Amino acid sequence: MSVKVDLRKCYYETANNGKKESRKAFMLSISFEMENELVVVFGPSGSGKTTLFKCISGITEPDDGNITVDGKVYYNKDKKINLPIQKRNLGYVFQKYTLFPHMNVRKNIECGLKGWEKEDREERIREMLSLLRIEELGTRYPSQLSGGQNQRVALARALAPKPEILLLDEPFSALDMEIRTELAEKIKNFQNKIGIPLLFITHNLEEAFLLADKILVLHGGKAQQFGTPEEILFHPKNRNVAKLVGVSNIFDDAYVKEYDEKSKGTVLKSGDMRIKIKSMNFKAGEKVSWGIHPENITLLVHDSDSEDQNENIYSAHVNSIINKGPKKRITLKLVRHNKTLTAELPAQFVDSLKLHAGDLCLVKLEMSKVVVFYSF
Amino acid sequence: MLDQIWFPISITLWIAAVSSFLVLCSGVVIAYIFARRDFRGKELAELFVTLPLILPPTVIGYLLVILVGKNGFFGQLIYNVLGTGILFTWQAAVIAAYTVSLPLMVRTAQAAIEAVDKELEYAAYILGRTEIETALLITLPLAKRGILAGLVLSFARAVGEFGATLMLAGNIPGKTNTMSISIYSAFQAGNNELANILVLVLILISLLSIALTGKIVSRGKFEV
Numbered sequence: 356m357s358v359k360v361d362l363r364k365c366y367y368e369t370a371n372n373g374k375k376e377s378r379k380a381f382m383l384s385i386s387f388e389m390e391n392e393l394v395v396v397f398g399p400s401g402s403g404k405t406t407l408f409k410c411i412s413g414i415t416e417p418d419d420g421n422i423t424v425d426g427k428v429y430y431n432k433d434k435k436i437n438l439p440i441q442k443r444n445l446g447y448v449f450q451k452y453t454l455f456p457h458m459n460v461r462k463n464i465e466c467g468l469k470g471w472e473k474e475d476r477e478e479r480i481r482e483m484l485s486l487l488r489i490e491e492l493g494t495r496y497p498s499q500l501s502g503g504q505n506q507r508v509a510l511a512r513a514l515a516p517k518p519e520i521l522l523l524d525e526p527f528s529a530l531d532m533e534i535r536t537e538l539a540e541k542i543k544n545f546q547n548k549i550g551i552p553l554l555f556i557t558h559n560l561e562e563a564f565l566l567a568d569k570i571l572v573l574h575g576g577k578a579q580q581f582g583t584p585e586e587i588l589f590h591p592k593n594r595n596v597a598k599l600v601g602v603s604n605i606f607d608d609a610y611v612k613e614y615d616e617k618s619k620g621t622v623l624k625s626g627d628m629r630i631k632i633k634s635m636n637f638k639a640g641e642k643v644s645w646g647i648h649p650e651n652i653t654l655l656v657h658d659s660d661s662e663d664q665n666e667n668i669y670s671a672h673v674n675s676i677i678n679k680g681p682k683k684r685i686t687l688k689l690v691r692h693n694k695t696l697t698a699e700l701p702a703q704f705v706d707s708l709k710l711h712a713g714d715l716c717l718v719k720l721e722m723s724k725v726v727v728f729y730s731f
Numbered sequence: 732m733l734d735q736i737w738f739p740i741s742i743t744l745w746i747a748a749v750s751s752f753l754v755l756c757s758g759v760v761i762a763y764i765f766a767r768r769d770f771r772g773k774e775l776a777e778l779f780v781t782l783p784l785i786l787p788p789t790v791i792g793y794l795l796v797i798l799v800g801k802n803g804f805f806g807q808l809i810y811n812v813l814g815t816g817i818l819f820t821w822q823a824a825v826i827a828a829y830t831v832s833l834p835l836m837v838r839t840a841q842a843a844i845e846a847v848d849k850e851l852e853y854a855a856y857i858l859g860r861t862e863i864e865t866a867l868l869i870t871l872p873l874a875k876r877g878i879l880a881g882l883v884l885s886f887a888r889a890v891g892e893f894g895a896t897l898m899l900a901g902n903i904p905g906k907t908n909t910m911s912i913s914i915y916s917a918f919q920a921g922n923n924e925l926a927n928i929l930v931l932v933l934i935l936i937s938l939l940s941i942a943l944t945g946k947i948v949s950r951g952k953f954e955v
Contacts, residue, residue: 414853441860444859447854449850453850453853455855455868455873457873466855466858467858
C-alpha cells in the first residue's frame with residue numbers, strides 16, 4: 356500500500372492581531388510518497404497542515420496536482436478526477452471532538468458501517484471497543500466521556516470501516532500531557548497491527564519525534580524537508596527546519612574552509628571563529644549557515660587547558676542564567692569571538708558547576724551535534 | 732351558540748395544523764438549502780421567503796388572490812385539475828396561513844442548522860454517509876430544537892392569521908369563518924359574548940405556544 360501526494364492549493368489564514376483581522380493568502384505546495392508507515396506532518400500553525408488533510412480527504416478541492424492512495428486515484432487534475440468524500444475510504448480524526456453528540460458510543464462507531472450485515476456490524480463494534488480498551492463505554496454519550504476517552508472513541512469510529520489511510524489532525528492537542536503520551540504510544544503500537552499508512556499532524560516537537568517513522572516539515576505552505584527524525588534533527592535542510600526543531604543558535608556568516616583528513620571533518624570559518632563539523636557534503640568555499648541546539652552545548656569548567664579550536668572548545672563569559680524548572684537557560688558570550696550562544700542544560704548539572712553570571716567557562720560544541728545548511 | 736363557538740375553533744385548528752404540516756415539510760428543506768448551499772440568487776430567494784413577514788397582510792392576500800384566483804397561473808392549474816376554483820374554501824385559508832408562517836419556520840430552522848458544526852457533517856461524509864443521510868442522521872436531529880420552535884411559532888401565526896385569510900377565503904359561516912375572522916364579525920354585529928369567548932381561547936392558545944417555545948429553547952442541549 357502506498358500513498359502519493361503532489362498538490363498545490365491556494366489557502367487563506369486569518370490572523371487576529373488585536374482588533375484587526377487580516378486574511379493572508381498562502382500557496383500550499385506539497386509532494387511526497389509514503390508506504391505503510393507513520394508520517395508526522397510537522398509545522399507551525401498556518402503552515403497548511405490542515406489544508407493538506409482537507410485536500411486528501413476531499414473536503415477541499417486542490418487547485419492542481421494528484422493524490423493516489425493504494426492505487427486508487429482520489430484526485431487528478433489532468434484526468435479531471437475528484438472522488439467524492441464518501442468514496443475515498445479514509446479515516447479522519449479531527450482536532451476537536453467530532454463525535455455525534457446525540458448518539459452513544461456504539462451508534463457513533465456504527466455510523467461508519469453502512470451496508471454491513473447486522474452481525475458483522477456488532478462484531479466490528481466489539482472488535483473496535485476492545486482494540487481501544489473502551490468496552491465499558493459502549494452505551495455512554497460523548498458528553499459523559501473525558502477528553503481522552505472521547506478521542507479513543509473517535510479513533511475507534513475512524514478505524515471501524517477499515518480505511519485505506521488514517522489521517523489524524525492534532526488529535527491529542529486538547530488533552531493533558533500524561534494521556535497524550537499514553538495515547539501516542541498506543542497509536543505507535545497499533546500502527547503495525549492495522550497496517551495502513553498513517554498521517555499525523557502535530558506542532559509539538561516531542562510528539563513528532565515520539566511517533567514518526569518519517570517527518571514532513573511544512574512552513575508557509577511549502578514542504579521544507581521529508582525524512583527520518585534523525586535526518587530532520589541533525590541535517591536540517593534550511594533555516595526554517597532548523598528553527599522548527601529548536602536550533603536557536605544560528606549563524607549565517609560562515610563558509611567552508613577545508614576538509615580535515617585527520618579528524619574526518621570539515622572546517623568552517625565563521626567570522627574569526629574556526630569550527631569543525633562532521634558533515635562532508637559541502638565543498639570548500641561554499642557559503643553556509645551553522646547552528647547548534649541549546650541542549651547540545653556542553654559546558655566545561657575553566658581550568659588550565661583553555662581554548663582548543665580543533666576540539667571546538669571556546670572560552671566564554673556567562674551573561675545570565677535563567678531558571679526554567681528542570682532546566683536552566685544560560686546565555687554565553689564567547690570571549691574571543693563576537694558571538695553569543697544560548698545553552699539549555701539540566702539544572703542539576705549547572706548547579707554542580709557552581710556557575711554564576713559573570714563567571715568564565717569553557718564551551719564545547721560537539722562536532723556531530725553542529726548542524727550546517729545552505730544559507731539563502 | 733355552541734356551534735358558533737365550536738366551529739371557528741375547530742376549523743382554525745384544522746387549518747393551522749394542515750398549514751404547519753406543510754410548513755414543516757417544505758420549510759426544513761428550504762432552511763437546509765439556505766444554510767448549507769451556495770447558489771446564484773440565494774440572497775434574492777431568502778428575501779422572497781422572508782417578505783411575507785414584513786408585507787401588510789392585505790398585500791399578501793391581494794397577491795395570493797391574483798396567483799390562485801381563477802385567472803391566476805396557479806388558479807388555472809387548480810381549476811384544470813380539480814374542475815373547481817379554490818378561493819373561499821378552507822384550502823384557500825391554508826394557503827394564506829402557509830404563506831405568512833413559512834418565513835418563521837425557515838428563519839428559525841436556518842439559524843439552528845447553521846449552528847450545527849460543519850465538521851460533524853464532514854465526519855459523517857468521511858464515514859461514507861451521503862448528504863441526505865447526513866442531514867437526516869446528524870444535522871436535523873441536532874437542529875431539532877430550532878425546528879420545533881419554528882413549528883410552534885408557525886402554528887401560532889397560522890392560528891392568528893386574519894388579513895390574507897379574509898381576502899382569500901372570505902368569511903363564509905360554517906365554511907371559512909376562522910376564530911380571528913369570527914371575532915371581527917361578532918364584534919361588528921355587537922355579539923360581545925361570542926367575541927369575548929373567542930378572544931379568550933385565542934389568548935390561551937398564544938400563551939400556550941409561547942410557553943412551549945420557551946420550554947423547547949431552554950431545554951438542555953441533548954437529553955442523555
